[in-house]
Amino acid sequence: MSREDFSEWAHAASPRLCRIARVLTVDADAAEDLVQDVLEKMYVRWHRIEEPDAYARRALTNAVTSRWRRQGRRQETSWEAREDAGASHPPxxxxxxxxxxxxxxxxxxxxxxxxxxxxxxxxxxxxxxxEVADLLDISPGTVKSQTSKALARLRHPLGASLDLSDITGRSGPAGVRGAEK
Amino acid sequence: MREDRSADDERMSRDLLTATDPLPDIGALVGRAVDGGRRRLRRRRLTVAAGGTSLTVVAALLVLSPPDLGDMASTDDVRLTAPSELGVRSVVEARQQAALLTEPFNEALETALPGWPAAEGDYSRSADGPYTGWVFTSTNTEAPVTELTVRVEGPAAGTAATRFCVPAESTPSMPCTQRTLPDGTELHSGLTQLSITDEHGDVVTSTPPFARANLPDGRTVLATVSIGEPGAVSADSVALPAGSPLTTAALEELVTAPQLAQMPLP
Incomplete structure (x- = not known):
């Protein structure tokens, strides 16, 4: 693939990549910075990248999770650890x-x-x-359990006791989506 | 792709789409990425080669080189004064500051290299994320395409310990000088022998000038030159034309310009 192909691919892929990065970083600026960084690296290696969509997603997630590991898991909040993460956006x-x-x-x-x-x-x-398992290099079972845990934490963001049926249409832990698949 | 999406799945997808609006300017983002990728490509292709032997020492241009630390000031001269800092916290803020600082940079550029195209400023970051300084890039599009890059960075960037000169004893044809200016600035300058690999794997050699000033406040100002368009490298395309203003002396003047010494860091 030529580098002209890169521009075409990047224009088409970037909206989705920006959204993914936004969820990963929970910060608009950090997300844009992360996507730009990944795209720059992909530009350099473009002729050796066979599956750019998968490559970009791996690069995004690796950047965030490896940064987290480097920080010794002291924090679990955001890539940029910004105090105002998420605050600049409407609820x-x-x-x-x-x-x-x-x-x-x-x-x-x-x-x-x-x-x-x-x-x-x-x-x-x-x-x-x-597909998620392949991209993140984890097992499908881990994907399922991580999804389940994430959704559970989203439903109880502050540890409050919520009625899961408000969210899932079901009651109790069995309503966790990831556990069903 | 999934085929068994439930209503909850659909709702979560919609929620995440809403939460991740608005999108940035995709065209500008891709444009910056392509520009940045081209800069990375240039740096990647610049490899230091030991001349006159069959052994080619390939080293990234911006790799920390402990032996070169010996060229720096002695322990007694280590400056602990922190450079003035702006406290930049976001990408947007970093870009805004870089744009503001481009004006004083271009003043210094015009003084050192009259008539050279104005530069564009951007921020630089370390691999771990902190903003480390500013990068100014000026491209002369007349053949051969020549890009001048000046980095103004604090100690965290590690630029002060970057090795450029191949030791003079192994390559006497590549003079590099080091001297201490009256204000304490360590000034390194000379030519760097570079092997540039084109997309076919062929190697051509270039010897562009560089200059680096390690300032007393701990910052480093580094000027490097890249010759040749990525993807169109040839022996002729990586040599500066006769009479080019990009001399070692001009780069020395640029890296020691007061505008850069006074430039606040991120």
Whole structure:
């Protein structure tokens, strides 16, 4: 593939990559910076990259999760560890009908990067568990469990006791989506 | 792709789409990425080669080289004064500051290299994320395409310990000088012998000038030159034309310009 192909691919792929990076970093600026960094590296290696979509997703998630590892897992909030992570965006109320106002980005910031990666790939990128497992180099079972844990934490962002049926339409732990697949 | 999406899955997807709006300017983002990729490609192709022997020492241009630390000031001269810092916290802020600082940089550029194309400024970051300084890039598009890159960075960038000169005893044809200026600045300059690999794997040699000033406040100002368009490298395309203003002396003047010494760091 030529570098002209790169520009064409990058223009088409970047909107989705930006959304994924946004979930991974929970910060608009950091997400843009991360995507740019990944694209720069891909430009350099373009002629050796056979599956650019998969490569880009691996690069995004690796950048975030490896950074997290370097930090000795002292924090699990965000790539940039910004105090205002998620604060610059309007609240999102994903579950109409409940009185719980959930700022989704703020809640995502409380998840470990790996769980954010699983959610981003599963729900933003519409990837199957197997595909997510392949991209993150983990087992499908881990994808399932990480999805389950992430959703559970999103439903109980502050450890409050919520009625899961408000969110899932079901009651109790069995309603966790990831556990069913 | 998944086929068994439930209503909850759909809702989560919608929520995440909403939460990740608005998107940045994709065209600008890709443009910056291509520019940055081209810069990376240039640096990647610049490899130091030991001349006159069959042994080619390939080293990344910006690799830390402990032996070169010996060229620096002695322990007694280690400056602990922290450079002035702006406290930049976001990419947007970093870009804004870089744009503001481009003006004083171009003043210094015009003084050292009159008539040379104005530069564009950007921030630099370490691999771990912290902002380390500024990068100014000026490209002369007349053949051969020549890119001048000046980095103004704090101690965290490690630029002060970057090795450029192949030791003079092994390559006497490549003079490099080091001297201490009255204000304490350590000034390194000379020619760097570079092997540039084109996309076919062929290697051509270039000897562009460089200059580096390790300033008393701990910052480093480094000027490097890249000759030749990525993807169109040939022996003729990587040599500076006769009379080029990109001399070692001009780069020395640039890296010691007061505008750069006074430039606040991120």
């Amino acid at each position: 999102v109320y994903p579950h109409a009908g409940t009185e719980e106002r959930i700022d989704l980005l703020g809640d995502l910031a409380r998840l470990p990067p790996r769980q954010r990666a699983v959610l981003a790939l599963r729900y933003l990128d519409d990837r199957s568990e197997q």
